[in-house]
Amino acid sequence: xxxxxxxxxxxxxxxxxxILLHGDRxxxxxxxxIIQNTDLLSEHVDPIIDHKIxxxxxxxxxxxxxxxxxxFEKKLLLxxxxxxxxxxxxxxxxxxxxxxxxxKKLQDxxxxxxxxxxxxxxxxxxxxxxxxxIESSALFLADLDDFKTRLQDVFAIQISxxxxxxxxxxxxxxxxxxxxxxxxxxxxxxxxxxxKKKEGQKQDxxxxxxxxxxxxxxxxxxxxxxxxxNGALNNSEKDKLANQLMEFADKEKKINLPNISPEDxxxxxxxxxxxxx
Amino acid sequence: xxxxxxIILTGSFGVGKTSLFSRFIYxxxxxxxxxxxxxxxxxxxxxxxxDTNLNIMLWDIAGxxxxxxxxxxxxxxxxxxxxxFDLTRPMTYNNILAxxxxxxxxxxxxxxxxxxxxxxxxxxxxxxxxxxxxPVECDMxxxxxxxxxxxxxxxSMGEALMI
Numbered sequence: 001x002x003x004x005x006x007x008x009x010x011x012x013x014x015x016x017x018x019i020l021l022h023g024d025r026x027x028x029x030x031x032x033x034i035i036q037n038t039d040l041l042s043e044h045v046d047p048i049i050d051h052k053i054x055x056x057x058x059x060x061x062x063x064x065x066x067x068x069x070x071x072f073e074k075k076l077l078l079x080x081x082x083x084x085x086x087x088x089x090x091x092x093x094x095x096x097x098x099x100x101x102x103x104k105k106l107q108d109x110x111x112x113x114x115x116x117x118x119x120x121x122x123x124x125x126x127x128x129x130x131x132x133x134i135e136s137s138a139l140f141l142a143d144l145d146d147f148k149t150r151l152q153d154v155f156a157i158q159i160s161x162x163x164x165x166x167x168x169x170x171x172x173x174x175x176x177x178x179x180x181x182x183x184x185x186x187x188x189x190x191x192x193x194x195x196k197k198k199e200g201q202k203q204d205x206x207x208x209x210x211x212x213x214x215x216x217x218x219x220x221x222x223x224x225x226x227x228x229x230n231g232a233l234n235n236s237e238k239d240k241l242a243n244q245l246m247e248f249a250d251k252e253k254k255i256n257l258p259n260i261s262p263e264d265x266x267x268x269x270x271x272x273x274x275x276x277x
Numbered sequence: 278x279x280x281x282x283x284i285i286l287t288g289s290f291g292v293g294k295t296s297l298f299s300r301f302i303y304x305x306x307x308x309x310x311x312x313x314x315x316x317x318x319x320x321x322x323x324x325x326x327x328d329t330n331l332n333i334m335l336w337d338i339a340g341x342x343x344x345x346x347x348x349x350x351x352x353x354x355x356x357x358x359x360x361x362f363d364l365t366r367p368m369t370y371n372n373i374l375a376x377x378x379x380x381x382x383x384x385x386x387x388x389x390x391x392x393x394x395x396x397x398x399x400x401x402x403x404x405x406x407x408x409x410x411x412p413v414e415c416d417m418x419x420x421x422x423x424x425x426x427x428x429x430x431x432x433s434m435g436e437a438l439m440i
Contacts, residue, residue, distance in 0.1 A: 158354055159353045159354050160283045160334075160353055160354020160355065161283060161318070161334065161336075161354070162281050162282075162283055162334060162354065163281070176320070178281070178320050178332065178334060179318055179319060179320060179334075182283075182318040182320075182334050182336065183316075183318050186315060186316040186318060186336070186351070189348060189350035189351060189353075190315055190316075190348070192350065193348045193350060262278055262279055262280065
């Protein structure tokens with residue numbers, strides 16, 4: 001028998017290690033193969049993850065509800081002012097637009113109802129409507145002050161954009177009449193040029209709508225009228241306004257002059273005020 | 278007596294029409310170049326004499342390389358035209374004769390002033406050389422940046438419109 005030296009001791013230990021750890025090494029190699037191969041790893045791990053996800057989905061509110069709720073509430077409180085600032089004008093506009101559309105629908109329904117019914121009320125409204133030259137639906141709505149159509153300004157504007165005459169109501173918000181008229185004229189020409197189909201084929205801009213504000217335009221040979229209105233405007237009111245403007249143009253011939261003197265302008269403005277306000 | 282007249286600022290792009298407009302109306306000058314889209318309108322009153330004030334409605338029109346590209350409707354009823362070119366850029370006055378003839382043709386009654394702008398960027402010799410080479414007479418040279426001759430330009434236009 002050979003004496004044990006450090007060298008042969010190592011060899012012996014290596015043999016023993018090999019015998020004892022052979023099984024474990026094989027298993028480790030197999031595990032390494034699984035870990036390094038995505039497909040093999042997925043086979044083992046996916047069912048566990050799927051099971052966990054299913055559990056979380058089924059019980060999300062119990063597991064995380066409190067934390068998420070608290071965090072959301074915190075964020076919401078922090079941005080309350082910002083949210084209100086952003087949402088309020090949009091909501092206001094939407095509500096105004098909605099009311100305006102609903103009022104138009106209501107007026108149309110009332111018209112239909114009035115046409116269908118044969119009551120004394122109907123004849124009463126018809127007579128009133130005839131006498132005052134307005135739609136019967138407008139009479140039904142006349143008491144609802146908030147939904148009345150309000151005429152804010154009337155301008156007679158030369159094709160140059162210069163104001164011939166103007167009149168405004170006390171609550172008008174149109175700003176400087178000269179700049180308004182010139183810019184409106186520029187916008188009108190821009191629109192008309194944009195939609196011109198062929199050279200010489202002119203199309204007139206007739207109506208502009210900004211939320212609850214409207215600009216009704218009536219074109220004449222060398223000038224046009226611009227009526228600024230606020231509120232819901234139905235077709236009968238539009239027709240009535242168009243007729244009034246035509247009547248004014250017929251009555252006040254000075255408006256057709258190519259060169260309006262300051263005196264003529266002042267006179268026509270006075271007449272517009274008298275006629276429309 | 279208050280009289281209203283429409284005056285148009287026109288010319289190629291980047292010649293300083295909006296800068297002249299801002300200098301005259303607001304007494305301001307901005308180094309930044311922002312191209313005009315469509316038209317910008319403002320007004321200013323010029324005192325002609327003790328009894329007469331002229332309200333100028335000034336239309337600053339988006340620049341075009343040639344005047345026949347400007348929508349014709351913008352010129353309707355215009356009493357005065359200020360045609361601006363850039364003293365530093367020949368491409369803004371190379372077409373000046375055709376442009377002025379076109380404007381005279383569509384608005385025979387209108388007063389036209391031809392203006393060389395950005396005089397602060399060039400020498401007197403350069404200005405003289407540019408003006409002498411033009412096929413039309415240049416009425417005035419201005420600088421919207423320093424304000425030189427801007428008030429005089431609109432005052433002389435106002436007075437010409439009252440004749």
